[in-house]
Amino acid sequence: MLLPLMSFLSSCYFLVVKIRRFSYLYGLKKNEELFLFPVISVGNLSMGGTGKTPMTTFLANYFNLEKKKKVAVAMRAHRSKVEKKELLLKKREGDFYDPLRFGDEAGIYWHAPSSPFLFLGRKRSLNIKKHLKGSFFHLLLLDDGFQHYQIRRDVDILLLDSMMSLEAYTLVPKGSLRVPFSEICHSDIIIFTRWDLISLEKQEKLKQKVRSILKEEKPLFFSRSKITSLIRSDTLQEISSKEVQESSLLLISGIGNPASFEMAMKELSRGKVEHLIFEDHSSFENLNWDDALKKIPSMFDYIVVTEKDFMKIKKIIRHPSLLIVKSELDFFGKENELLTLIDELIKKRFPSW
Numbered sequence: 001m002l003l004p005l006m007s008f009l010s011s012c013y014f015l016v017v018k019i020r021r022f023s024y025l026y027g028l029k030k031n032e033e034l035f036l037f038p039v040i041s042v043g044n045l046s047m048g049g050t051g052k053t054p055m056t057t058f059l060a061n062y063f064n065l066e067k068k069k070k071v072a073v074a075m076r077a078h079r080s081k082v083e084k085k086e087l088l089l090k091k092r093e094g095d096f097y098d099p100l101r102f103g104d105e106a107g108i109y110w111h112a113p114s115s116p117f118l119f120l121g122r123k124r125s126l127n128i129k130k131h132l133k134g135s136f137f138h139l140l141l142l143d144d145g146f147q148h149y150q151i152r153r154d155v156d157i158l159l160l161d162s163m164m165s166l167e168a169y170t171l172v173p174k175g176s177l178r179v180p181f182s183e184i185c186h187s188d189i190i191i192f193t194r195w196d197l198i199s200l201e202k203q204e205k206l207k208q209k210v211r212s213i214l215k216e217e218k219p220l221f222f223s224r225s226k227i228t229s230l231i232r233s234d235t236l237q238e239i240s241s242k243e244v245q246e247s248s249l250l251l252i253s254g255i256g257n258p259a260s261f262e263m264a265m266k267e268l269s270r271g272k273v274e275h276l277i278f279e280d281h282s283s284f285e286n287l288n289w290d291d292a293l294k295k296i297p298s299m300f301d302y303i304v305v306t307e308k309d310f311m312k313i314k315k316i317i318r319h320p321s322l323l324i325v326k327s328e329l330d331f332f333g334k335e336n337e338l339l340t341l342i343d344e345l346i347k348k349r350f351p352s353w
Helices: 002-025 052-066 104-111 124-134 181-186 200-213 258-268 289-299 307-313 335-347
Strands: 039-044 071-075 087-089 117-120 139-143 155-161 189-193 220-222 224-232 249-253 273-277 302-306 322-330
Touching (some): 039 052, 052 104, 052 139, 052 155, 071 104, 071 124, 087 124, 104 117, 117 124, 155 181, 155 335, 181 200, 189 335, 224 258, 249 258, 249 307, 258 273, 258 322, 302 307, 307 322
Parallel strands (some): 039 139, 039 155, 071 117, 071 139, 155 189, 189 220, 249 273, 249 302, 302 322
Antiparallel strands (some): 087 117, 224 322
C-alpha cells in the first residue's frame, strides 16, 4: 500500500518540477541576466550532501589564487539566522565568524584561502541585485544552484553521489531526487563524487545509467575526498596520521553523507571506530555533553569531527583529544583537464576571460 502511494506522490512531484522548469525555459518566468561577470553553478539532483561545498571551495581557491580573480559565492545558508534575509558578508582582518548566525557551510568559505565574498540567503537573485553596486568581483559561484533557475549560468556543474543506491535515483518521496534524473541533460559537466568508495561493478552501472539518458556526449569526471591533515583543536597543530592508526575513535558528525566520513576514518584507523550521527546542519545542542565527555577518556583515544562541524562543535566541546579532519577533492589526476574545460566554457561568452 505504501509503495503505490509513494509512486503516486513522486508522479505528482514530477509534474510540479516539470512545470517549473518549463516556465523558465520558455520565458513564463524570467531569468536574471548577469552578463557583467561569469556565473558557475555547482549543484546536484538529490537530497542530502553530495560534496557541493568542497567543489565550490576548490573552484574559489583556483580562480582566486591561481587566476587572480575576485570571487563571490551565493548560497542559501541552510539553518542559519540569515537564511530568510539578503546579506553580503565580506571578511575583514580580525572579524569573528559566527556559525550559528551565518551557517556552518559559509564558514568553510570564510576560512578558505580564497576568502570569497559571500551572498547569504535563499533569495539569491534578489540578494545579488541588492548589493551589486557596492561590490566588485570577476566571478560568481552558485553553491547548490542546479535548481536555482532565477540566475543564468555560463557553466553548470552537476555532482552525482556515487554512494547513493541505484534504487534511490527516482523522485522523492519514493527515491532521493529533487528533480528528474533526465535533468542531467541540462548540465555542462558531470562529476561523480566519492568514486573511490564504491565497487567497480557499481561504477560501470552508474556510467551506463548516465549515458543512457544523455542525448549528447558530456564530459564525465570522477572525484574522491582525500584527508590532508588531522588538527588538534586545542593547539591547532597538525598530528601525523600514524598517531591514530591504532587508536579508538569517536566520530561526531552532522553532515549530508556521514557514511563516507566513517569509511574514510575506518581506513585510517585499525582501532575501534564508533559514530555519533546528527542531522545535517545540526547545532549539536540536544545532548548532555558534560555527562558524555566524562565517559570518553576511558572509552576512546580521540574525538574526530569534520572541518564543517567544528564550526559549531568548538563552542560546545572543549576537549584535548578533539581532532579536526581536513580534506580536499582529488580528481584522479584530471584536475587540469577539468579546469581547462571550465575556462573554455566561460570564454564562449567572455572571450577575454
